[in-house]
Structures are given as C-alpha cells and as structure tokens.
Amino acid sequence: MAHLSGTDRSQLLLLPEAVDDYVGPDNPVRFIEAFVDGLDLGSAGFVRVQPKATGRPGYDPADLLKLYIYGYLNRIRSSRRLEAETHRNVEVIWLLRHLKPDFKTIADFRRDNRAAFKTVFREFVVLCRQLDLFGRELVAVDGTRIKAVNNKTRNFTRPSLAKAIQDADERLAGYMKRLDEGDADEDRTPGGGSGNGDGKLAEKIAAIQGKRDRHKEMLAELDRTGADQISLTDPDARAMARMTKVGVGYNIQLAVDVKHKLIAEQAVSNQVLDLGLLAQTATAAMEALGVERI
Incomplete structure (x- = not known):
C-alpha cells in the first residue's frame, strides 16, 4: 500500500x-x-x-x-x-x-x-x-527578575572595583620587583644586556596599569553619582540574586486582575530588593483601575 x-x-x-x-x-x-x-x-x-x-x-x-x-x-x-x-x-x-x-x-x-x-x-x-474586563476587586502583585544583555564580568560594584585595584597593585609590585632584580643581575654581569623577558614584563605592566586606571575611573564615577554598581553594556542593569544564582538584570513588578488574568499595572526597576515596590505597583494598579480600594 x-x-x-x-x-x-x-x-x-x-x-x-x-x-x-x-x-x-x-x-x-x-x-x-x-x-x-x-x-x-x-x-x-x-x-x-x-x-x-x-x-x-x-x-x-x-x-x-x-x-x-x-x-x-x-x-x-x-x-x-x-x-x-x-x-x-x-x-x-x-x-x-x-x-x-x-x-x-x-x-x-x-x-x-x-x-x-x-x-x-x-x-x-x-x-x-x-469593556468591563477587569473585576476591580482583587489583584495579585508579584515581582520577578529578567536577565539583561550585560554579562556579569562587565558589572562592577564598589567592593569588586576596590579588590581589582588592590590585586593590580600587588601584581604591579611583583613585576616591578622582578625588573629590579633583573637590573641588579645586569650590574653584576659586565656586558650583560636586557633580555626578551624584560620586554614582556614591560608589556604586562602597561596592560595592568591601563586596566587599573579604568577601574579607578569607574570607582570615581560611582563616587560622583552615588550609585553602588556600574554596568558597562547595559548601564541601567544591576546585579541581583535570583534563587541561588546572581545575574545582571532588572526587577519586574506586575499587578494582575483576577477576573480574566489581565495585567493592570507593570513596572520595571533596577532596585535589587522588592521592598516598597509591591506596594507602589498595587497603588498604581488601583489608579489604573479607577478604584480607591481593592
């Protein structure tokens, strides 16, 4: 067949x-x-x-x-x-x-x-x-986290910047010590010249200094703005915990009317904690629905 x-x-x-x-x-x-x-x-x-x-x-x-x-x-x-x-x-x-x-x-x-x-x-x-699609008697309000395009490696806090600067200072001190030891060896060895290792060390030092300067600029920017975080790809995104993981993103608040499960109000925030956000969303939902009590 x-x-x-x-x-x-x-x-x-x-x-x-x-x-x-x-x-x-x-x-x-x-x-x-x-x-x-x-x-x-x-x-x-x-x-x-x-x-x-x-x-x-x-x-x-x-x-x-x-x-x-x-x-x-x-x-x-x-x-x-x-x-x-x-x-x-x-x-x-x-x-x-x-x-x-x-x-x-x-x-x-x-x-x-x-x-x-x-x-x-x-x-x-x-x-x-x-169209009378809202019951306007009961709403459910909750928050959730959504991920931003900003990677965790491009998000910095004050402690992380301070630690990065400290690590750079320690690495620079180690490299400078190695250069000083190299100079001392040349003084003890007549006719000795600088090897390729010194050139590579100088490149590493320059790279670390450049990165350290950028970190100091970001720390100064936090001091100027009073913010506690800075994100390079998505400036408004913030690092926040979601379950057991920490990602960079936003805090979304939704108020849903129970009659037909329609969203009555929504808000996007980069505030890490929900403190105060749920009440604000509920108040805005009452205004949108035209009621004084819900």
Missing part, C-alpha cells in the same frame, strides 16, 4: 485567493489592527508619525506597532524572528498588508519609541475597563 502523496507544487493553487479569507472574523490580528488604528500615536510619543515631504518613504509606526503587539501575543520577541514572520506567516502578511520591514528597522523602532510603549499599555487598560 502506497503512502499519502502531496500535490505537485507546480500545479498547487491556493484557494481562496484573497489573503483576507484566511483570517477569520474572530482572529486576534483583527483586534490588533482595530486597537492600533484607534490610537493617537503622535500624542503617545511615537516618532516619525508624520512622514517627511521629501526623501525615501518610511514605514508607518502604526504598522510596526502592530507587528510588535503580534509578537508579544505570540511570544516572538526577536527582531530577526519578527522579520521572518513577515515573509511566511499569513496572519502577519494580512496585518502588515505584505510589508516586510527588516530586523534593523524593527529593532530601531523599539529603541526609538521605548517610552511611548507605556502609553499604549495605558490605553489598553482603559479599553479593558470600558
């Missing part, structure tokens, strides 16, 4: 022919389009809402926002993966009307409009209130 065989690709037709027919009336992408089209993106703070009179046409921020919301709902966060979806995903093709922005355009849009996304979140909460 033969296996099931597919249709010849050269003769395969897609029916129905209209992309709109592949997106049902209850498909979430239709809500995404209606929601974004109802926003005033200029007032929300999005850049390039009004196109320039000259130059090459750019992408409408509304279309890129629709793509990001779709990615959020479907757990697609990578700009490169979002770009791939614009080429193969029927829902995204329908949502963007066959537009195919590249990953850099998508990433730049998120970077340039970071503050405006919070306004969009607020508008969504208002819409949910109007």
Whole structure:
C-alpha cells in the first residue's frame, strides 16, 4: 500500500485567493489592527508619525506597532524572528498588508519609541475597563527578575572595583620587583644586556596599569553619582540574586486582575530588593483601575 502523496507544487493553487479569507472574523490580528488604528500615536510619543515631504518613504509606526503587539501575543520577541514572520506567516502578511520591514528597522523602532510603549499599555487598560474586563476587586502583585544583555564580568560594584585595584597593585609590585632584580643581575654581569623577558614584563605592566586606571575611573564615577554598581553594556542593569544564582538584570513588578488574568499595572526597576515596590505597583494598579480600594 502506497503512502499519502502531496500535490505537485507546480500545479498547487491556493484557494481562496484573497489573503483576507484566511483570517477569520474572530482572529486576534483583527483586534490588533482595530486597537492600533484607534490610537493617537503622535500624542503617545511615537516618532516619525508624520512622514517627511521629501526623501525615501518610511514605514508607518502604526504598522510596526502592530507587528510588535503580534509578537508579544505570540511570544516572538526577536527582531530577526519578527522579520521572518513577515515573509511566511499569513496572519502577519494580512496585518502588515505584505510589508516586510527588516530586523534593523524593527529593532530601531523599539529603541526609538521605548517610552511611548507605556502609553499604549495605558490605553489598553482603559479599553479593558470600558469593556468591563477587569473585576476591580482583587489583584495579585508579584515581582520577578529578567536577565539583561550585560554579562556579569562587565558589572562592577564598589567592593569588586576596590579588590581589582588592590590585586593590580600587588601584581604591579611583583613585576616591578622582578625588573629590579633583573637590573641588579645586569650590574653584576659586565656586558650583560636586557633580555626578551624584560620586554614582556614591560608589556604586562602597561596592560595592568591601563586596566587599573579604568577601574579607578569607574570607582570615581560611582563616587560622583552615588550609585553602588556600574554596568558597562547595559548601564541601567544591576546585579541581583535570583534563587541561588546572581545575574545582571532588572526587577519586574506586575499587578494582575483576577477576573480574566489581565495585567493592570507593570513596572520595571533596577532596585535589587522588592521592598516598597509591591506596594507602589498595587497603588498604581488601583489608579489604573479607577478604584480607591481593592
């Protein structure tokens, strides 16, 4: 008995022919389009809402926002993966009307409009209130840690900088001692010259001194700002404990209404401890939900 065989690709037709027919009336992408089209993106703070009179046409921020919301709902966060979806995903093709922005355009849009996304979140909460999707009686508030792009080796605290400077001083003292011993041996050996070892030691000394100077500059920056940590890749990230491990990242606070498990309020902080953050998030959630007690 033969296996099931597919249709010849050269003769395969897609029916129905209209992309709109592949997106049902209850498909979430239709809500995404209606929601974004109802926003005033200029007032929300999005850049390039009004196109320039000259130059090459750019992408409408509304279309890129629709793509990001779709990615959020479907757990697609990578700009490169979002770009791939614009080429193969029927829902995204329908949502963007066959537009195919590249990953850099998508990433730049998120970077340039970071503050405006919070306004969009607020508008969504208002819409949910109007649709009576919040119970507004009970919320659950909790915090979690998310990892930043900053590696632990590029995060420094005052103690770690002080220890690094001390270690550099000790290594420099050891190298200088070896150079002094080498000079003494040359004095005792007539006609003796400096060997290759002295040159390598000088290179090591220069490298350690450069690293030590950078550490001292970072320590001075902490003294100037009053901060307790400094991160080189992601300046706002902080080292914080998560379970038994310590990573560099952020502290996320969420307040969720229990009726339909919708997020009523969120906050991102680089504060290591949750002290005070839970109460602040609960208070902000009450303001967002329009209640004085919850």
